[in-house]
Amino acid sequence: MTNRIFNFSAGPATLPVEVLEEARDAMLSLGNTGIGILEHSHRGKAFMEVRDQTEAVIRELGNIPSNYHVLFIQGGASLQFAMLPMNLLKQGETADYLITGSWAKLAAKEAKAFGTVHNACSSEDRNFCYIPKTCSFSSNPAYVHYTSNNTIFGTQFVAPPTVPAGVPLICDASSDIFSRPIDVSQHAMIYAGAQKNLGPAGVTLVIVRDDLVQRGPDNIPTMLRYKTFSENQSLYNTGPTFGMFLVGRVCEWIKRNGGLTAMAARNEAKAKVLYDFLEQSKLFKATADRDSRSLMNVTFVTGNAELDDKCIKEATKAGFDGLKGHRSVGGLRASIYNAFPPAGVDALVQFLREFEAKNS
Ligand SMILES: *Cc1c(COP(=O)(O)O)cnc(C)c1O
Numbered sequence: 241m242t243n244r245i246f247n248f249s250a251g252p253a254t255l256p257v258e259v260l261e262e263a264r265d266a267m268l269s270l271g272n273t274g275i276g277i278l279e280h281s282h283r284g285k286a287f288m289e290v291r292d293q294t295e296a297v298i299r300e301l302g303n304i305p306s307n308y309h310v311l312f313i314q315g316g317a318s319l320q321f322a323m324l325p326m327n328l329l330k331q332g333e334t335a336d337y338l339i340t341g342s343w344a345k346l347a348a349k350e351a352k353a354f355g356t357v358h359n360a361c362s363s364e365d366r367n368f369c370y371i372p373k374t375c376s377f378s379s380n381p382a383y384v385h386y387t388s389n390n391t392i393f394g395t396q397f398v399a400p401p402t403v404p405a406g407v408p409l410i411c412d413a414s415s416d417i418f419s420r421p422i423d424v425s426q427h428a429m430i431y432a433g434a435q436k437n438l439g440p441a442g443v444t445l446v447i448v449r450d451d452l453v454q455r456g457p458d459n460i461p462t463m464l465r466y467k468t469f470s471e472n473q474s475l476y477n478t479g480p481t482f483g484m485f486l487v488g489r490v491c492e493w494i495k496r497n498g499g500l501t502a503m504a505a506r507n508e509a510k511a512k513v514l515y516d517f518l519e520q521s522k523l524f525k526a527t528a529d530r531d532s533r534s535l536m537n538v539t540f541v542t543g544n545a546e547l548d549d550k551c552i553k554e555a556t557k558a559g560f561d562g563l564k565g566h567r568s569v570g571g572l573r574a575s576i577y578n579a580f581p582p583a584g585v586d587a588l589v590q591f592l593r594e595f596e597a598k599n600s
Contacts, residue, residue: 244257245559245560245561246559246560246561246580246581246584246587246588247561247562248560248561248562248563248573248574248575248576248580248584248588249561249562249575250391250392250415250436250537250562250566250573250575251391251414251415251433251435251436251441251575252435252436252440252441253435253436253437253575253577253579253580254577254579254580254581255439255440255486255490255579256490256493256579258493259486259489259490259493259579262489263277263485263486263489266485270286270287270290270485271286273286277290277481277482277485278481278482280481282475282478282479282481283475287481290481290484290485290488291473291474291475291479291484293488294312294484294485294487294488294491295310297488297491297492297495298310298445298447298487298488298491300495301418301491301494301495301499301500302418302422302424302447302500303424304424304447305424305425307449307450307451308424308447308448308449308450309446309447309448309449309450309453309466309469309470310445310446310447311445311446311447311448311466311469311470311474312443312444312445312446312469312474312479312480312483312484312487313443313444313446313469313474314442314443314444314479314480315444316433316441316444317343317412317414317431317432317433317444318346318433319444320347320412320431320444320446321346321347321349321350321351321412322350322353322464323464323466324347324350324351324383324385324410324429324431325350325351325353325354325355326354326460326464327452327455327456327457327460327464327465327466328382328383328408328452328455328456329351329354329355329382329383330354330355330382330457331354331355332355332356333355333356333382334355334356334357334358334378334380334381334382335351335355335356335357335358335381335382335383335384335385336357336358336359336360336375336377336378336381336383336384336385337351337357337358337359337360337384337385337386338359338360338361338372338375338384338385338386338387338401339359339360339361339362339363339364340361340362340363340368340371340372340386340387340390340393340395340397341363341368341387341390341391341392341393341395342368342390342392342393342566342568343387343390343391343392343412343414344385344386344387344390344412347385347387347412348385351385355382358377358378358381360375360376360377360378360384361374361375361376363395367393367568367569368390368392368393368395369393369395369527369528369529369532370395370528370529370531370532371395371396371397371398371531371532375401375403377403377404377407381404381407382408383407383408383409383410383428384401384403384407384408384409384410385410385411385412386400386401386409386410386411386412387411387412387414388400388411388412388413388415388416389413389414389415389416389419389534389536389537390415390534390537391414391415391436391534391536391537391575392537392566392568392569392573393527393528393539393568393569394526394527394528394533394534394537394538394539394569394573395528395529395532395533395534396416396532396533396534396535396536398531400423400426400427408427408428408429408449408452409426409427409428410427410428410429410430410431411427411429411430411431412431412432413430413431413432414431414432414433414436415432415436415437415536415537415575415577416436416437416534416535416536417430417432417436417437417438417445418437418438418491418494418500418503418578419437419500419503419504419507419535419536419577419578420500420503420504420507420535421500421501421504422500424447427447428448428449428452429446429447429448429449429452430446430447430448431444431445431446431447431448432444432445434483434486434487436536436575436577437490437536437577437578437579438487438490438491439483439486439487439489439490440482440483440486441483442480442482442483443480443483443484443487445487446466446469448466448470450470452466453466453467453470454467462476463476463477490579493579494578503578506578506582507535507536507576507578508535509582510535510576510580510582510585511533511534511535511536511538511576513582513585513586513589514538514574514576514585514588514589515533515538517589517592517593518538518540521592521596522596522600523542523547523595523596523599523600524540524541524542524572524592524596525540525541525542525543526538526539526540527539527540527541527569527571535576536575536576536577537573537574537575537576538573538574538575538576539565539569539571539572539573540571540572540573540574541565541569541570541571541572542571545570547599548565548570548571548572550599551563551572551592551595551599552564552572554591554595555572555588555591555595558591560584560587560588560591562575574588
């Protein structure tokens with residue numbers, strides 16, 4: 241593994257080496273079955289054991305109550321933007337969205353095809369560099385949707401927003417799922433594309449309360465009903481078998497490393513190294529407000545686009561990949577999800593320190 245470099249990509253992102261090694265072995269033979277994970281029937285006993293183990297470790301890590309389903313769906317988080325209102329928003333109803341970034345906006349846009357969307361808050365006035373402190377909800381929302389971590393803008397909710405009693409709270413947790421303890425019972429549904437904190441692209445974890453699943457209409461395509469997935473263990477058709485396998489291995493890795501509380505401590509420590517450096521730097525500046533900063537995606541700039549580019553180019557040469565910020569923010573972004581090693585953050589800070597000394 242000596243040829244691996246530090247990959248700060250926002251997603252697909254760094255996975256634990258131990259898990260990649262397990263996947264490499266399973267590619268040729270899952271356990272001692274003599275058949276690789278990619279080649280096993282999704283209906284066979286060997287794969288069903290994998291599926292069940294993956295669900296079990298997810299339930300254990302997330303302390304998920306028994307009235308919630310754990311589903312594995314394809315189409316990414318982006319399909320959930322549409323599937324959610326298709327199942328839970330009727331014509332004439334209103335859904336409330338917290339507009340804290342580009343993904344939140346895209347989620348809200350999809351809902352407009354099915355009902356009315358009310359923006360409960362927005363931080364667009366300052367290019368999404370903060371999490372609004374207050375929301376103004378509509379009178380009787382079908383649900384409230386928020387994005388727990390704003391991958392592009394480097395902001396994160398410290399805690400879930402408080403919503404009116406009885407209103408289902410839905411969370412797009414694509415970029416911070418299982419990076420810290422999460423109170424599932426506070427939510428009606430949590431979804432996350434796997435490719436940031438959980439595994440490979442191609443599978444989306446959906447944790448959804450049973451009453452919402454039952455509420456879904458039957459006059460929508462079979463593959464777009466939550467019920468189809470809940471009633472068939474997510475295997476109505478050929479599911480994303482490799483993704484389900486790998487998500488299970490990543491969750492076992494999280495468990496071996498102390499679970500979500502330990503992940504939170506590790507992530508806080510990693511992010512602190514970077515933010516502490518940015519705080520004292522005379523060249524670099526974090527783009528997000530201090531009280532809204534993400535522990536997963538650290539966004540920063542020099543204030544000079546040419547210097548940003550130079551820094552990214554030199555960083556790439558030095559073995560730090562994926563640091564270019566999203567075009568809507570510019571500058572640099574270091575994505576340091578669960579599996580990103582602390583040593584990579586230390587090395588980046590060392591590099592930035594040297595870059596600053598040479599360029600100021
Ligand atoms: C990456 C991301 C998405 C989009 O995920 P896809 O799986 O590519 O559809 C949605 N929401 C958030 C918060 C993200 O970080």
